[in-house]
Amino acid sequence: MNNKNLESTFRYVLNNYLTEKQSPFKKNELSREVRKEIPNLMYEQLNLDQKKYTITGSVGKGNWATVPWIGCFDRAITSSATRGYYLVYLFKSDMSGFYLSLNQGYTYFSKEYGAKLGKEKARTAASIMRSKINVPSKFNLKKIDLASQKDLAIGYENGHIMGIYYDMNAIPDNSVLIHDFSLLLESYQKLKTLLNDRSAEEFNRYILLKDDNEYLENNEIEYQQAIDRYSGIVKEEDPSLHEVPRPRKQLVIDEGGRQKYPRDVREAAAALTRAGHQCEVGSEHATFISKSSRHPYCEAHHFVGISRYDDFPDVDLDRAANIICLCANCHRKIHYGVDEDRVDMIKELYELVNPRLEKVGIQVTLNQVKEYYGIGK
Template structure:
């Protein structure tokens, strides 16, 4: 079958690897034939690939654009891994514009019980179902559908860009892990998530988050399509910072704000005093509670968009109040360096 697929769909053997299995020693519950784009993966255990999956009861088969279940299982465990692989599939259905409308259904049923078969079901991104008779009655449709998924595969390769599959997956799942890049496009969702997480944190957790922080080495970055490194903000840490600040503005505790629907407390926003964009210049982690400031919306806008005089005034107060604690966490920066990070041109 692999030779038939390669020839009929004109797959370049230098770019694609096609292989299949009906089981080793005994018949597999879900026999499969996979098409791997070599630049992305050559294994069904990780990455993205096109696969024919035969239902366990042999009532039919699927053409599926799928993901390597073993990668998610090893990284997250079985239960969370299934949640993560389904989330990744849902995200990609939104991102990939070449998916034909008739292939967008996110569910397949392989009539199976085994872990690998359930992994295929969870990892399904898009595709279509056939009866066994379709092999003889609709050969043209099979080839046409396969070429459609080849176009989806090509689009995915462009999305991955200069990243490894692992880097790409981490980037896709940032917000599912309550992590956000320090950029304007994600700011509103970040602040909303911070408020939502704060609402869930119980009084018992407050005892834990009030403990002294320790310095942590800089974590590995996430990588965008162009290969640039970014260090995301953890909304859970930001929520804890707002709780510890008792929803008061760090610049002026008398500043008032409206009541948040999520927390039923004054609406405050989390702000990293030493910006996350500087993480690459520091050996130690910047996403720490001590570096996360609770600001009222007006002060938060001022520190980003105000005049240099106003920005310097608020920054000076916050910096000298936090400097000692930041230095204890390995975050060492002068006020002049911090002003430069905020594009303040005053001497």
Template sequence: MKSALERIITEYNNQVIHFFRPTENELSRYFLNDVPEILINQVQLDERKYKVQASVGQGNWTETPWVSIFDREITESAMKGFYIVYLFRKDMKGVYLSLNQGTTYIKNKYKGRKPRTKMEEVALKLKAILDFSLDDFPATSIDLASYTDNSKNYMAAHICGKYYPLERLPENEELQNDLRKLIKVYQQLKAFMGLKNTDHFIDYLLNLEEIEDTQFQSDIQLVAPADTPRVPQTVPQKERTSEGMKWKRDASIAKEAVQAANYLCEIDPYHITFVSAVTGKNFVEAHHLIPMSLQSNFCRSLDVPGNIVSLCPNCHRSIHHANKAEKYLLIKKLYSLRKQALIDFGIDVPLEDLFVAYK
């Protein structure tokens, strides 16, 4: 494996000055035919289960050649699904071993709406969910030194992996062990997908927060309200969720906040929805004004009634999904209502910082 990677890194850029005839070019034939066989043999991949494929481009030499390992039950193409890939930098200073994702579905679905941010979001969700060591796979991001659309997509879609610089290419044993370990992470991902196809799984990942929040809002309906002293509170513990480890939210504290608001929307009390079958009151939802995802920035709990506002479902969706101007007005109003309470609970934050938190 080492000699194969070393040969590609040291010789590839000398070939791209020639016409693109991959079937006639010796290095190209080696990369397309021999390198996949080397990977298969070195880690004893079952070809009934895995497909190994390399690419030097289509029509023209690619700036970032790659060789991928596909679980056939997930995908057989780098355009969709999830796969392991060796990605070579344009400057050939090194190569990345990456657990990556096909981007065609996201590019098409979010065209014109910054699809790469969605690729990054999927990668972040999987980083939180999958169990792997940063000692094994420290490359939390990758830099292919290329500005082509494909390269930018690979970089945005990277989940976890490791970088091998040319001057410090590991020996075969380490390369083989790294690949075997990443295959185990790949198998974890496959198990997490369950029976979902890749498109449905991506949609599921991108909507995990809303799925879990729906359950949280249901829990609020059922519990008795807490009685929290209006003083700074201890930081809550983390708990494992379908999104990975997250700061724990207490439904009873949220119930305390919506009850204090008399089950009315704090944006506009005339936003009446329907009578809840559980509480017998106007149905509202609880929202943490300072997002719980920022808890690590505070030494006191964000899960306190002073940081939780009561919103009708429409205003709740607006504060998550509206355009910047509308979000600005909603946040500004809620901040003015909660500023003193935030101070009392020891979690005051400048309004400008709160805007940043909501992007």
């Protein structure tokens, strides 16, 4: 081929892949195009820095793949299609066209959530990322269809964040292909800014917090609302939730790079259910019926604050046992009241809560608790 460019090379792959797939895999000319020529052309025509980006093309390992691909990886983020974020050209298995996709590796999701839920979580993560990055209208394609039932293809479909489809009968000019790629590269770089030096795993964990029923400390109002909502849906508490010690949770790194201890709504809802939706300081304390849960409204408060996790390196503090159910007034009081009002309250709560805490391995003295609440200072 003379005057090679991206357009002519992609056209060549689309026109010949299904036929070439019938011939031996080794030393194939088309395979060489995808693995060598296209990456070289991309470095050259897109003016990409080889130190910054790795470009890899694949037609399968040992056997022809149903979906050949060419990925562009920012080395600071990832160098593999199974982890992190990258740009990728994906050919439809019937060779009727190809996609340019900002995509994400699937391994984290299947490992963390299992195969089935993992797919859903990857799509949720993609939709959260779309809401955080301004998606150029051209790339407003939310779903891709590679016309294949193979795991890899399904992984790409679920991992798709944004991108564009090129039908084989309407492949644009080379200059448009180049322009599109550069534009999507900008979105890729915006995503990198959002990562803010976190690994893809850390970033996923952070953006999926709410979807996983978890909230950080700076989200107090949303946290209490979510607990109230959840306690209205879930009828019975699971006693196993608060009877044995559990190791400390993995910390979450927020957008500012701070380490935070995530709080699980389900633990707090179990605590409210355990208390029968009555204030644990005084069951007679007045409250009102919550519109969303239809229960008397109460709030969840961690008796040993989760910010004290450094003092408890081996146990999880986010346990129903360590969460007290308080009327809104007592909750404000325990945080903002004068010491003379709080000291008896904390002493009484300690007597109530300590046997529960021991069961889940949280060993704390009354003096330590007083210190946590700043009593006598």
